[in-house]
Amino acid sequence: MRLKNLYLIVIAMCAIAIASCQKSSSLRPSKTDTTKVNKPGTDVYVTGNVTASNSNFVATVWKNGVAITLGDSSVNSYANSIAVSDTNVYIIGSVDGVTKLWKNGVATTLSGAIQANAVTVSGGNVYVAGGTYINNVYYGTYWKNGSPTVINDAINVIFNAITVVGNDVYVAGNAYLNTGFTAVKYWKNGVATTIVSNDPQGSPVYYNGNVGLGVNGNDVYVTGDVESAAGDQVIATYWKNGTAIPLMSDQTKSSEVNNITVVGNNVYATGYYDYFAMYWVNGVAHKLTDGVNQYTATAITLNGTDLYIAGYSGYADKKVVYWKNGILVPLTQKFSVATGIGVVKH
DSSP states (O other): OOOOOOOOHHHHOOOOOOOOOOOOOOSOOOGGGGGGSSOSSEEEEEEEEEEOTTSOEEEEEEETTEEEESSOTTSOEEEEEEEEETTEEEEEEEETTEEEEEETTEEEEOTTOSEEEEEEEETTEEEEEEEEEETTEEEEEEEETTEEEEEEEEETBOOOEEEEETTEEEEEEEEEOTTSOEEEEEEETTEEEEEEEOOTTSSSOEEOOOOOEEEETTEEEEEEEEEOTTSSSEEEEEEETTEEEESOSOOSSOEEEEEEEEETTEEEEEEEETTEEEEEETTEEEESSOSSSOEEEEEEEEETTEEEEEEEEOSSSOEEEEEETTEEEEOOSSSEEEEEEEEEEO
16 A cells, blocks of 8 residues: 555644745746747646755756756755746745745745645636644635635645635635544635545545645535545545545555646546556546556646646656656656646747
8 A cells, every 4th residue: 555644734834934035046947948948839837846965855847848946955945836827837835944936936925824735826816725823723824916814714724725716715625623633624715614534433534635626617626535445545536516436446456636627527637546647537547657667647737638747757766757648758867746737838
């Protein structure tokens, strides 16, 4: 069984001192790579984190295969999510524990954020999902153009996902309960809905994992993973309006879902099954790899009829890759993981 690191807020978080804006590299290759800049066509951006030789993580974005660092190896930095709008590229992450939002490579500090995990653009507005730390309590929080909205009943929550539909703002994450258990919840305009809990009296038993979120009309999709009937494997699952939909029928091998997006009436999700990188369309499974070597798919986006999926190869020695319409594109030989993907046409 392939183990997943549990997301523990109390251990993972610490109070942050507000820091000044830090200058970061522009999202442009070096002069030796200017042939790749502003050529007619499509720019593919993949965000991720590279492990440096001193074991620090370095936030990185690959533009058309060229690595651009958003931090340096002297401190830990992370790139957690990407969103594109027209020709603008937004990346959310952190540098030395301070939450940053990069727009076209220029970083600003996100006021009051203890952590931020997702970014999206809707109606010309930039939304970020994460959390704040107020009076020794973590609150799920989202920001619209830098202005925070704290969800008062989202206690001990750091939002993992955000979707905006018209004037409605949806956020989702793991809620850490006073009983010691965890529940997956989403909030629509501040009103909470519980999807599933890992309370052992519940069924199916939820397994702490990535929480993704997608909305289509009145349908709300939330990702997670549950234990197999035997309790020895993890099964990739998403919930449609609270009803669990297993993404793999085989319960003898583990599978997990990492990301979900809704385009029109189609629901796309990414993850893995055994050694296979996987994506699902409306619940139907598709293998990206042959299962000989281990791969995981972590993020997905569409550009016209082209399907782009980010991920990584390996398990202990992960290396960032992406697929365009099923064709594998390796990006680095360094230890790294992919967190997001975005495509800009110009």
